[in-house]
Amino acid sequence: MPTLLISQGIGVARSLEYTFIIAIAAPFGPALGYLLADRIERKWQIVLAAGSIAVCGLIFANVRTAVPLIVFGVLRTLSSNIMSYAFRAYQAELYPTRIRALAVGFVYS
Numbered sequence: 001m002p003t004l005l006i007s008q009g010i011g012v013a014r015s016l017e018y019t020f021i022i023a024i025a026a027p028f029g030p031a032l033g034y035l036l037a038d039r040i041e042r043k044w045q046i047v048l049a050a051g052s053i054a055v056c057g058l059i060f061a062n063v064r065t066a067v068p069l070i071v072f073g074v075l076r077t078l079s080s081n082i083m084s085y086a087f088r089a090y091q092a093e094l095y096p097t098r099i100r101a102l103a104v105g106f107v108y109s
Helices: 002-007 012-024 028-036 042-062 066-094 097-108
Strands: none
Touching (some): 002 012
């Protein structure tokens, strides 16, 4: 992210500052996901999070001022965290335990 911001004409120190602020928001993604986990079906959480990642990412890539950069960077990070937990939970719901356990063991070995 700092490289993207530097290429947009933002100084190194400012780009690192913005990246730090955006990264600080990352732990709030799972907390937000905790509130949504059983209220919205997982496949719709994935669809909404993927859409939000796309929209926020496009806006983030095209803004040049501090506040929108930080806001859309944080929203993209939160959406990414939500998608990650929702996708992992959804994968576990798709297959029987025996197949899932074999596949996870194979992948992580």
